[in-house]
Amino acid sequence: MTAPIRLVLLTLVLLAVPPRAWAHAFLAKASPPVGSQMPAAPPELTLRFTEGVEPLFCTIELLGPSGAAVSVPAPKAADDGQMLVVALPKLPPGTYTVVWHVTSVDTHKTEGRYQFTIGP
Amino acid sequence: MDRYEIATALLRGLHVAALLSLFGCLVFRRCVVPKGAVEPPLAAVDRITVVSAVLALVAGGAWLAAVAGTIAGANGIASLLAAVPLVARHTNFGNFVCARLLLLVAVFVPLALQDPRARIAALLIAGAALALQPMLGHIGASSVREILIPIEAAHLLAAGAWLGGLLPLLLCVVRAPQPLAAKLCDRFTPVGLVAVGTIAVTALPQAGELIGGFPGLFGTQYGHMALIKLGLFCLALGLACINRLLLTPRLGSRHLGSGSARRALIGSIAIEATAGLCVVLAAAAMASSPPAAHVQPVWPFAWRPSLDAWDEPELREELERLLIAAACGLVLIGISLIRRRFRFLAAGIALIVFVPFAHSLDLLLVEAFPTSYAHSTTGFSVSAISRGQTLFGEQCAICHDPQTGSGRAADLTASHIWGHLDGDLFWWITNGVTDPEGAALMPGFGSMLSETDLWALIDFIHARNVGAHAADSGKWSPPVPAPATPLNCDGDDIGSLAELGAHDLLVVAEGNPAAPVSALTGPGSIPGAETIRLTHDAGTVPGEGECVTAASTAWEAWRVLSGVSRQRFGGYRAIVDSQGWLRAWLPPRSGREQILAAVRDVNDHPIAADARPASGHRH
Numbered sequence: 001m002t003a004p005i006r007l008v009l010l011t012l013v014l015l016a017v018p019p020r021a022w023a024h025a026f027l028a029k030a031s032p033p034v035g036s037q038m039p040a041a042p043p044e045l046t047l048r049f050t051e052g053v054e055p056l057f058c059t060i061e062l063l064g065p066s067g068a069a070v071s072v073p074a075p076k077a078a079d080d081g082q083m084l085v086v087a088l089p090k091l092p093p094g095t096y097t098v099v100w101h102v103t104s105v106d107t108h109k110t111e112g113r114y115q116f117t118i119g120p
Numbered sequence: 121m122d123r124y125e126i127a128t129a130l131l132r133g134l135h136v137a138a139l140l141s142l143f144g145c146l147v148f149r150r151c152v153v154p155k156g157a158v159e160p161p162l163a164a165v166d167r168i169t170v171v172s173a174v175l176a177l178v179a180g181g182a183w184l185a186a187v188a189g190t191i192a193g194a195n196g197i198a199s200l201l202a203a204v205p206l207v208a209r210h211t212n213f214g215n216f217v218c219a220r221l222l223l224l225v226a227v228f229v230p231l232a233l234q235d236p237r238a239r240i241a242a243l244l245i246a247g248a249a250l251a252l253q254p255m256l257g258h259i260g261a262s263s264v265r266e267i268l269i270p271i272e273a274a275h276l277l278a279a280g281a282w283l284g285g286l287l288p289l290l291l292c293v294v295r296a297p298q299p300l301a302a303k304l305c306d307r308f309t310p311v312g313l314v315a316v317g318t319i320a321v322t323a324l325p326q327a328g329e330l331i332g333g334f335p336g337l338f339g340t341q342y343g344h345m346a347l348i349k350l351g352l353f354c355l356a357l358g359l360a361c362i363n364r365l366l367l368t369p370r371l372g373s374r375h376l377g378s379g380s381a382r383r384a385l386i387g388s389i390a391i392e393a394t395a396g397l398c399v400v401l402a403a404a405a406m407a408s409s410p411p412a413a414h415v416q417p418v419w420p421f422a423w424r425p426s427l428d429a430w431d432e433p434e435l436r437e438e439l440e441r442l443l444i445a446a447a448c449g450l451v452l453i454g455i456s457l458i459r460r461r462f463r464f465l466a467a468g469i470a471l472i473v474f475v476p477f478a479h480s481l482d483l484l485l486v487e488a489f490p491t492s493y494a495h496s497t498t499g500f501s502v503s504a505i506s507r508g509q510t511l512f513g514e515q516c517a518i519c520h521d522p523q524t525g526s527g528r529a530a531d532l533t534a535s536h537i538w539g540h541l542d543g544d545l546f547w548w549i550t551n552g553v554t555d556p557e558g559a560a561l562m563p564g565f566g567s568m569l570s571e572t573d574l575w576a577l578i579d580f581i582h583a584r585n586v587g588a589h590a591a592d593s594g595k596w597s598p599p600v601p602a603p604a605t606p607l608n609c610d611g612d613d614i615g616s617l618a619e620l621g622a623h624d625l626l627v628v629a630e631g632n633p634a635a636p637v638s639a640l641t642g643p644g645s646i647p648g649a650e651t652i653r654l655t656h657d658a659g660t661v662p663g664e665g666e667c668v669t670a671a672s673t674a675w676e677a678w679r680v681l682s683g684v685s686r687q688r689f690g691g692y693r694a695i696v697d698s699q700g701w702l703r704a705w706l707p708p709r710s711g712r713e714q715i716l717a718a719v720r721d722v723n724d725h726p727i728a729a730d731a732r733p734a735s736g737h738r739h
Binding site for chain 2: 025026028029030031032033034035036037038039050051052054056057103104105106107108109
């Protein structure tokens with residue numbers, strides 16, 4: 001490696017800037033929380049994302065302990081467009097999987113899933 | 121990017137390029153063309169202006185349709201036609217694109233009037249349409265959009281004034297009489313200078329937000345496109361300098377050779393404009409890709425810069441000599457620039473001074489791997505630490521734990537663990553470790569563990585490491601962020617400690633009847649600090665005004681961080697400062713005065729805002 005390349009690298013170290021905020025919608029917070037165990041079923045599911053989402057083009061699926069889909073209404077936006085809220089039916093004990101597909105306000109699509117458990 | 125995404129990016133690029141051209145033509149007409157000029161090329165400039173507006177309108181509509189099809193998942197013409205009005209009416213993107221298209225329709229009115237005042241109106245309308253661009257991309261969705269939207273708008277307007285003005289300038293240089301062509305080139309200079317300066321200054325904060333740093337620049341597709349864009353920008357800038365400093369003066373002279381200067385200028389401006397168009401297309405491709413700061417970078421080099429050698433006393437001396445030599449070299453280069461008479465002598469001495477120390481630059485480089493700058497995806501959560509603990513027991517303890525295994529392998533409680541980047545640890549655990557001769561020292565676990573599990577394992581290794589030191593000292597050094605811990609505060613789910621706001625926290629482990637948590641809870645119990653009960657049970661119902669942990673893994677994860685045995689952990693208290701750093705442990709029998717003194721000490725000695733646990737840990 002030549003000295004100029006080394007000098008350039010050293011300059012790069014000195015100029016390095018740490019990463020900042022997001023510009024694609026990723027899950028920032030969920031209620032019920034990711035991987036949580038709840039003593040009783042919550043009345044609603046809320047997902048907060050790292051940026052604003054377009055509720056009309058977002059879907060939230062809830063899969064029951066057997067893997068079958070649980071019928072839930074379309075999500076509604078809240079909290080400056082960064083949160084989606086879905087009213088939940090009465091859920092029996094078991095492990096549930098939340099599958100989310102969202103379109104962020106910059107039109108990019110992201111998706112993810114997580115589980116929570118109801119029961120002792 | 122698939123073919124549909126490439127087509128969408130091209131439509132976006134075409135639309136923005138046409139918009140830049142429209143704005144640039146109007147700036148050229150207003151700021152570059154002398155008042156009263158009526159030569160034939162100016163009519164052609166007006167025609168380019170109209171064509172640009174038409175192209176921007178058509179490409180903008182097509183772009184809206186393409187994005188609508190993607191968002192709605194349209195799989196045919198009928199579903200695409202149904203998606204367009206939905207997206208136009210009900211999305212942020214659709215609203216702003218429609219507003220822009222309306223502005224583009226409106227711009228035809230003043231353009232048709234062919235009047236100087238009408239051209240100013242057209243310029244303002246086109247500028248407003250162009251300034252909407254930040255709302256249609258990553259910046260408009262960023263958490264710091266209030267700051268970056270005006271910055272990107274200025275970036276776009278400057279790009280329009282410069283790059284958009286190149287086509288009319290080229291046309292005038294081709295067709296206008298030589299004196300007018302030279303005059304227009306002269307008058308274009310201040311516009312170009314202001315524009316280039318604005319572009320350069322406004323690019324930096326955007327790069328900081330979307331690229332993040334050099335790992336993102338060199339290790340991601342987005343970063344590579346940014347490098348291409350930067351290269352094209354430099355090419356266009358270099359040509360602009362040649363045009364201004366060499367070719368324009370020759371074009372304006374009455375001597376022989378002005379004809380060849382015109383030909384050279386035409387070629388140069390044409391290449392500059394083409395480079396500008398490629399810059400716009402590269403920007404469109406970047407806007408269609410995830411920003412570099414939000415994906416895992418793949419470091420392409422076998423080495424990376426590091427200042428670790430500075431911490432070694434014997435190496436530091438060598439680096440200090442290198443630094444002094446470099447400083448002397450720079451001073452001599454500065455002298456050579458000021459005193460041009462001595463420039464060769466000064467440059468020669470600079471080389472003689474620096475070269476003997478150049479080999480020391482190797483100290484600033486260390487071995488690197490593709491994952492070196494990858495960052496953990498777990499958020500250093502209690503569940504990740506707990507999962508890592510399970511995996512450590514199954515896969516690692518047999519060699520790395522002297523109590524339950526052989527302990528023959530590396531001591532993972534040694535402090536130097538923090539000197540390694542998380543991404544380096546990830547690489548070694550994934551691919552194994554070999555000695556300098558290539559013999560295996562540790563097998564790779566990449567085929568057995570998922571990526572999430574690998575990061576969880578690293579979280580546990582870090583937690584166990586700091587715990588081993590905190591158990592002796594009662595303090596965490598290097599500083600460690602408090603793990604993400606779900607809470608239940610007065611019946612409300614709180615995702616992590618950070619959501620409680622910027623004040624001190626006292627986390628008290630339950631399980632010691634002699635040191636009940638209730639003695640520390642309640643309003644005003646520890647002034648300025650909020651108490652959190654660390655429970656075994658995720659379903660513990662908090663008392664009125666109380667916060668309890670809401671994850672069954674929390675108690676054990678915090679215990680690991682304390683380095684205390686399970687039998688002794690009940691009643692321990694951890695102080696988390698207002699910035700989210702773990703600061704001090706207090707044993708169960710600590711009195712209220714001791715706790716208050718520890719909280720005061722924490723507040724009197726804050727961790728620096730840019731502090732990181734050693735050099736490597738990132739979340």
